[in-house]
Amino acid sequence: MAVLLDAINIKRKMTFEMDDVPYACLDSDISTPTARGGQTLVRLKMRNLLNGAVFEKSFKAGDKFKEPDLEYVPVSYLYSDGDGSHFLNQDNFETLTLNAETVGDALDLLIEGALLQLYMYNGGPIGVVLPVFVELNVEYAETGGKGDSSSGSGTKMARLETGLEIRVPLFIKEGERVRVSTETREFTGRA
Structure with missing residues (x-):
């Protein structure tokens, strides 16, 4: 029952x-x-x-x-192409493919090899469960001079390796690794 x-x-x-x-x-x-x-x-x-x-x-x-027949399956992100986003099931090493609607905007936070979980409902994948934080490299960061407070908060825009753009403190430089909250998509610290 x-x-x-x-x-x-x-x-x-x-x-x-x-x-x-x-x-x-x-x-x-x-x-x-x-x-x-x-x-x-x-x-x-x-x-x-x-x-x-x-x-x-x-x-x-x-x-x-x-209570739903939900199962959380550990997977790693492989890549995305025209067929969808491909994940490797860490339990049985099967490849699972999800369409863009199912993955949603989670791709903004995923790099190759990233570990996460998939929601499985009645045996089929229905969505992704991201970790609380992800660590990504800064690909581009605006220059922020000393005392630059034009934004009012002492931050500048940075583009991460996935293409996601977030606000980071002025001291963050290109090539650095930062920690990002997957819920708010905000900078939380250096990695």
Whole structure:
């Protein structure tokens, strides 16, 4: 028998299944009524793991959801071409190919050999799970003079080896390796 989750127990980063579609909870907010007889409501901000759509919906605290048949498979990124993005399953060494819609903008953070995980739903790949941070080389960095504060924050633009452009501190130079948050896509430090 499948495990059932109450709406009130669903928290950020948990997954659940509704109408035979897997979702990831991005945020949850519980509203407890002050009047007697009112129902506790749970407002979930959730992402459809099949198509990437993000939306909010309210549920009664006692609404039940199934736990999805999700599996996380360790993979390494190989390359991308006209057929899609290719990953090597680290468990059985099979090559898995995902289309551009499934991979989304994760390619901005992936270099050859990068280790990550794939969401597998009912045996098929449906998305990528990036690590919290990635380390990338700075391919180009604007020149930032001493005391340059035209941007107001003491930062400059830099293009990373994947083509992603981010703001970095003035002391970062071309060729350096930086650490980037995959959630915010912001500089977090030198690697």
